[in-house]
Amino acid sequence: MVTKDSALRRAVLLVAVLNLSYFGTEFGVAIAIQSVSLFADSIDFLEDTFVNLLIFFALGWSMKRRAQVGMLLAVVLLVPSIATVWAAWQKLNLPVAPDPLLLSLTGAGALLINLSCAFILARFRHQSGSLTKAAFYSARNDALANVAIIGAGLVTAITISPWPDLVVGVGIFFMNLDAAREVYEAAREEHALSGQEYKA
Numbered sequence: 001m002v003t004k005d006s007a008l009r010r011a012v013l014l015v016a017v018l019n020l021s022y023f024g025t026e027f028g029v030a031i032a033i034q035s036v037s038l039f040a041d042s043i044d045f046l047e048d049t050f051v052n053l054l055i056f057f058a059l060g061w062s063m064k065r066r067a068q069v070g071m072l073l074a075v076v077l078l079v080p081s082i083a084t085v086w087a088a089w090q091k092l093n094l095p096v097a098p099d100p101l102l103l104s105l106t107g108a109g110a111l112l113i114n115l116s117c118a119f120i121l122a123r124f125r126h127q128s129g130s131l132t133k134a135a136f137y138s139a140r141n142d143a144l145a146n147v148a149i150i151g152a153g154l155v156t157a158i159t160i161s162p163w164p165d166l167v168v169g170v171g172i173f174f175m176n177l178d179a180a181r182e183v184y185e186a187a188r189e190e191h192a193l194s195g196q197e198y199k200a
Helices: 004-033 036-058 063-076 079-093 100-122 130-159 163-199
Strands: none
Touching (some): 004 100, 063 163, 079 163, 100 130
């Protein structure tokens, strides 16, 4: 018999593999064409791999320990944001437009991966509190970011400007800040509930 936790374990493990499989591709293209948005998104794929692997191992833990991991994941969600700030600073020092075709095609590939991950995780997003919230928000935000990356590629093809890529990179920065806030708040609520559960 397949339990909810075992189904969730399989789901997050599959999502971790999908994220790791695309990280190398997107990171390589980002470095090759000097794209801020692809760089930030590729680091985000690596972060999502880490998040889902943590969930895979933490599912059997107590509510209190899961809440503590959720707070840790909120911090982990900030890593792509920090990487984006660094990449944006580098772009400002060398404002060169990335290859628009590679930018859009790589963003489209990332969108396909992230939509698949969001679809896999959607039915689990209210299970196991902040942990699955972290995974679902990551996949959802990444899919939205990928749409913006594709758009940046189209605008870059017309304008031959580095600004669309830079603007989208900054947008990814703010999306990750918001995701980190939502996960942290969910983890704090879960931590408070675990204290009530212990007293009961």
